[in-house]
Each structure stands twice: as C-alpha cells, then as structure tokens.
Amino acid sequence: MTPNTARRNETSRRAILTAAFDLLQEVGYAKVSIEGIATRAGVGKQTIYRWWPSKGAVIFDAFLLLSEGAEGEPPTLPDTGDLAADLRLVLRATVEEMNDPRYEQPMRALATEITLDPELAAAYAQRLDGPLREAKRRRLRSAQQAGQLADDVDLDVAVDLIWGPVLNRWLYRSGPLTTAYADRVVTTALDGLRPRRPGE
Template identity: 65%
Template sequence: MPSPRKPNPARRNERSRRAVLDAARDLVSELGYPKVTIEAIAARAGVGKQTIYRWWPSKGAVIFDSFLALSEGSEGIRLPDTGDLEADLKTVMRATVAEFADPVFEAPVRALNMEILGDSTLAALYHEKVAGPVDEAKKERLRNAQQAGQLAADADLDLLLEVLYAPLYQRWLLRSGPLTPEYADALVEITLRAFGHRPAGPGPS
C-alpha cells in the first residue's frame, strides 16, 4: 500500500500567514486601527496568538505587512512601454482609478492612509517598501520617453508624478468626485501638456 502523504509544513505555514494578513486587513477596514487587537486577528484567522507573535513582533508589524501584501511584486514592476507615452500613461492611470474605486482595495488602503498621516515611522516604511519602488518604475518609463524625445529633457520627473497623481489622491481621499476612465485620461493629457510632451512620430511605412 502506498504510504500516506505527509502534510507540507511550508504550505500550511503560508496558508496560515495569508489568513493572518487577510484578517488584519479586513479588521482594520471594519474597526479602524486603534480597535484592532492581536486577539481579534488570531480569532478571525483561525490561528493562535502565539503563531502571530512567532512571525511578527507587534500589532503594527502584522498590519503593515497585511497592506504590503497588496503590493507584493511591486519591486519588479514595469510600466507598459509601447513607444507611445500618452497611451501608456493612460493605461496605467485607468488601472489606478479602477483600483481606487474597488472596495476590496479602497477600504484597507484608506485606513492605512489615515494611519500614515499621524505616524512618520509608518510613512517612511511605506515609502521604502511600496511607494518608492513603484515611483522608480514610473520614472524609468518617463526617462525612456525623454530619451525618445517625447518629453522635455529637463522635465522634473518627481514633480511630474506629483502633478499627475495629486489630483487623483485628493479626489479619492475627500470623495469629492467620481473616479472614471475619462478623469484618468484628462489628468494624463493636462500633465503631459505642462511638461513638454511631443507625441511619437509615425513608425516606418
């Protein structure tokens, strides 16, 4: 008779880790950061408190990791590069708008932003682990556009990204207007116009 298959501890641990991260993120969305406890996370995830403390030193650490899991793989992110900067940025901004309008993403990230406003350490960690790598990927695409002559060579890329994204973040944070594909397109068009965008020429016939 074949020997019974032994359970895979690594797979079991990963399943438990995911359950903890999902539970932490859901609870922060439902209750707000101050009301979330390790006990509540453990109960929601179906694990013991000792399991959580074996992997994370504090409530803050597990909650931050739960948000970080939303952006896993961000360090290897690359923006589309079809040769048409305006089209590529519209693709990215439309995806961003859709993500911000998705309740599964929107609620926990809104909670995280509220915590970042009052916690400089958390803000620095978020920039290091999430925002920084994503911004660098965006700037790499913009540098390619500069080299292709589609963007002013002296354009301040950090400022360009602020001009492009700040109105979106404000509208999202304040719930001051709809997040639509048309709005995403308008932000791209206005920003590129301000930073010396020159459309790509026609390809070879």
C-alpha cells in the same frame, strides 16, 4: 529551523495577513484588533505579537503581501512608445482600483496610518511605494530619452503631477473619480496649463 517549521510559519504568516486584510474590508480599521485577527486566522495572539509589534505593522505587511508579484518581480509600466496612451491606461486602472469597494476600507486605513505614523510612512516609501515610483520614473525616463518629455523636467515632480491629483481626489473625495478625470489629468500634465502654439 526545520523545513517543516519554516513551512508552518509561512502558512501561519499568510493566514494572519489574509485575516487582517479581510477584517479591514469587513469592519474597518478602527474595529480590527489583534485578537480578532488571531481568531480569524486560527492562531494564538502570541503568534502575532512574536512577529509584529502593532496592528498597524500587521496591516502594512498585509498590503505588502498583496503587492508581491508572482515571482517577486519588480513592477513595470507598459511601454508601447505612446506615453499618453500608456499613462491613461495605468491611471484608469488606478481609478478603478480606488473605486473598488473591496479596497476602499483597507486602502483608507493604510493612508491614515501613514499620515499619522512617520515610521510607517518611511517603510511605505521604501517597501511599497518605492518600487512602484521607480517603475514610474523609468517609464518617464524612457519617454524623456525619446524626446517626448522636456529635458529639464524633474521626474519626481512629473510623477507627482500625474499621480497626485487622482490620489487626492480619492482621499478627500473632492470630486467624482472617473476614468474621464484620469484622462484629463494625463493630457493636462503633458501639455501644461500655458497655451501652446497650434500643432505643437
């Protein structure tokens, strides 16, 4: 491949993925078609089929493009030493993203694709959620080493307790998804449901 071809390919790839994401926002997953993406991106349908086997696969890569850091750096969580404050900051940002109408349709489309398709779920777990989950575990491990987390806490269970409720409330629309809710989840996960002694 000449440098020119590589550059043209990369330009087409980005145009296709951007078109897929824009259409998701505008018309919803059910109405997005390979044909529609091709028209919007100004490429032929065959160009899309050469690189992706299905609509779900294009959309997955559109999310991957969105999540790529500037230099492909792995995600990190803030670490000020104050675990509760750091978690509140991150979880509030998640809540705000979930409440952003621009992400509403695309994120729901991705969620349903993952729910129905085990292969896409595996790709999601490895390529999209994997690096993020590792960043969460890293932040919690640092807190554990500082004595702010019990030694016997399973860090994967901890990640699920902190991030699971917000994701569920969003998916199932089971209650108002507010920053106050996010704060309460952080406090409750850290303190636990059983009473603590005063001052503990």
